[in-house]
Amino acid sequence: MRKYRLISKKGEGTFSEVLKAQNVKDEKYHAIKCMKNHFESLEQVNNLREIQALRRLSPHPHIIKLEEVLYDQPSGRLALVFELMECNLYELIRGRRQFLNPELIQSLMYQLVISLDHMHRKGIFHRDIKPENILIEQAEKLKLADFGSCRGIYSKQPYTEYISTRWYRAPECILTDGYYGPAMDVWGAGCVFFEITSLQALFPGSNELDQLHRIHRILGSPSQNVLQVFQSQKAAHIEFDFAHQEGTSLSSLVPHASADAIDLMAKMLVYDPNKRLSAREVLQHAYFRQLRVPKVSSTKSIESLHLEACVKESVPEAGVSLDDTLPAVHGSLLSLSQQAFESEDSTNQLPPIFSKPNALPQRKSSLKAKENAKRIAVHRHAEAGTKKTAARRGRIC
Incomplete structure (x- = not known):
């Protein structure tokens, strides 16, 4: 059997x-x-x-x-x-003609960033944050999946140069020869934030050079100080002679989004990874003020106690790799x-x-009815999309 x-x-x-x-x-x-x-x-x-x-x-x-x-x-x-899980985040927004409810977007992003914060505090970064790797249940419960590309934060650099799906790849992953870290997950989450807000990918580059041009057209070209940091770790196939661009700004692309949402998006998409918000800092942003649980004491909130419980085990010390600190299966x-x-x-x-x-065998009617009910619940939030759009996504190159 x-x-x-x-x-x-x-x-x-x-x-x-x-x-x-x-x-x-x-x-x-x-x-x-x-x-x-x-x-x-x-x-x-x-x-x-x-x-x-x-x-x-x-x-x-x-x-x-x-x-x-x-x-x-x-x-x-x-x-x-x-x-x-019922579907992934891309399937939830694919083919939609109406924007998602702002409260739903806020809830989904909060859950996503909680998962990033937990992961980073445990000494791991994902390296492939994108809608297809974010799973949804009952149109509102979120879980991060597909850890096949993850690495230990304290493992030795440089890492694999070609990592992450191109559209969600942070500048440091493109411009350097494998010198990146957990900040790349925050960049990917910022791209996801924009996508579920606008229902369109933010930087759908056709190749790495086009990817950089798209980033510069919206966010502006990086300063010379930022480029000098990257220069010492530069990727051999990328030229650093970028024409100056001011950028069109995110607010012009999502005028329906709140000021707090746009501000957080911009801070998650800072070109310099050292100035980009960490996952923990993202959770403290004003955009999430309504989701943070009221304080239970003068110093600690229920949310902080919950997050501490999630990371109760000791965080690996610097210099200890992911492989070195885990027991065998x-x-x-x-x-x-x-x-x-x-x-x-x-x-x-x-x-x-x-x-x-x-x-x-023939399914029991009760099981079939239950599954149909779940499917209907999801499709209230996501209309059917075309296979052609799906085929162009998810490629790592």
């Missing part, structure tokens, strides 16, 4: 594909990330940065929950079992059912932990 039954394919990336599946025993639905690479040993699985990061960050209300790791050593196949986490991999033809393209789609 196989443990999971394949329902549908939800998406595919360079290194993995994500499938919707149902647990045969309890009938609960899950998102299962099937890795395309093969892993030679349990030790190699233990060292997978995504698993290590999720173990350090969990549990947290705004971080996707890793429920199970399935590893078959003979075949080298690996699958990560996650809780299933033990058998209790790798709850692999050997039967889940048995008797599957090696040429089958479907991961062997799943039954074939045509093996799915």
Whole structure:
């Protein structure tokens, strides 16, 4: 008996594909990330940065929950079992003709930045903040996902040069040869903030040079002082001879947004990463004043107590890498059912932990009604969009 039954394919990336599946025993639905690479040993699985990061960050209300790791050593196949969310942030806004409710935008951004703050305080930065990696439940509950690109804040620079999806890539990721840090996550979140406010991507560059030109047209070209900082770490393929531009400003692009929203957006999109707000500073911005819980004492608010509880474990010391500070994954986490991999033809393209789609029995009417009700709830906030728009997004290049 196989443990999971394949329902549908939800998406595919360079290194993995994500499938919707149902647990045969309890009938609960899950998102299962099937890795395309093969892993030679349990030790190699233990060292997978995504698993290590999720173990350090969990549990947290705004971080996707890793429920199970399935590893078959003979075949080298690996699958990560996650809780299933209804949609991602891009799917929520795709094809919309009316702006999202300002209160919903405020709530979604607050949850996103809480997840960034928790992650950064734990010594990790994401490196691929974009709408597709931000998952939504019931059109309002947010969880950050896809930690496959994450790194330890204290690991040695330079990092991988080509990281993050281009449209959400911070200037320091383009202009330097791998010298960047957690501030790039705040930049990505600022781009997401603009996108859910305007329903359009802020910097949809076609290549890295076009990406820089788009940034300069809106934010203005950087000062010579900023460029001098980047110059010592410059990427060999980028010329620093930029024509001076004042920039059109963000306020002209989202005139319907509040003054606080535009101010926060601008401070999250500061060219110099050293002057960009940190995630913790973003949470203290006036834009979120209504979401911050009233104080329970003269010194600490309920919100600060909650955030402290999320980071109760000690933060890694400087100089300690992500890999060095995490314990190995033990058998209790790798709850692999050997039967889940048995008797599957090696040429089958479907991961062997799943039954074939045509093996799915008739669903119970109650389950179907429940899922339809959830789908209707989401579609009240998001209209159907075209596949063509989706095809041009999510590419890392």
